[in-house]
Amino acid sequence: MDDGSRRQGTRVFKKSSPNGKITVYLGKRDFVDHISHVDPIDGVVLVDPDYVKERKVFGHVLAAFRYGREDLDVLGLTFRKDLYLASEQIFPLEDSEPPKRPLTRLQERLLKKLGPNAFPFFFELPPHCPASVTLQPAPGDTGKPCGVDYELKAFVADNPDDKPHKRNSEIGRAHV
Numbered sequence: 001m002d003d004g005s006r007r008q009g010t011r012v013f014k015k016s017s018p019n020g021k022i023t024v025y026l027g028k029r030d031f032v033d034h035i036s037h038v039d040p041i042d043g044v045v046l047v048d049p050d051y052v053k054e055r056k057v058f059g060h061v062l063a064a065f066r067y068g069r070e071d072l073d074v075l076g077l078t079f080r081k082d083l084y085l086a087s088e089q090i091f092p093l094e095d096s097e098p099p100k101r102p103l104t105r106l107q108e109r110l111l112k113k114l115g116p117n118a119f120p121f122f123f124e125l126p127p128h129c130p131a132s133v134t135l136q137p138a139p140g141d142t143g144k145p146c147g148v149d150y151e152l153k154a155f156v157a158d159n160p161d162d163k164p165h166k167r168n169s170e171i172g173r174a175h176v
Contacts, residue, residue: 010106017154021051024154025114027106031125038125040101044110045090045154046118057091058160060084061123062151063130066144085150086123087160093119123152 016023023046031039047057061084068079100122103111107120134147155164 021048022057022154022156025110033131037127038129041123041152042104042107044107044114044118044120046114047091049117052156055156055158056089057154057156059088059090059121060153061086061125062153063148064151065148066146085125085129088121088123090121091119
């Protein structure tokens with residue numbers, strides 16, 4: 001087989017919840033802000049239907065602004081603000097709702113490979129959302145650095161406003 005006929009492999013980023021019952025697959029972790037719009041976030045969530053049972057799987061995209069060190073977070077005072085930028089019910093799919101967008105090639109391939117317990121998702125970030133920025137920590141600083149970063153959180157709950165438990169939620173980092 002010569003080099004011209006070989007196909008390039010696709011890199012997929014995988015992140016699972018601590019209990020392994022929910023897994024998120026993304027094609028990339030860096031998303032470009034084009035001033036007028038931000039690259040959409042799309043991927044696939046694989047769920048364990050025996051674990052989910054009658055509950056639902058939701059996804060949130062958060063912009064987290066950390067303006068103080070983690071070790072200073074005491075007595076309920078935190079130096080972090082979370083901004084919800086996008087939220088969606090991923091599973092079960094609403095039968096009456098037509099798909100918002102056609103599936104990407106990566107989503108089609110992942111759905112075929114992962115089987116019937118995989119569900120696609122798509123998030124569009126609003127224009128003018130802040131870029132990912134990290135301030136260089138001083139020597140000796142521990143914990144997460146100050147700045148803005150993005151989290152994609154997929155979790156199992158009855159309602160989208162329920163607080164996700166750490167064992168049944170998956171958090172992935174993204175950069176805009």
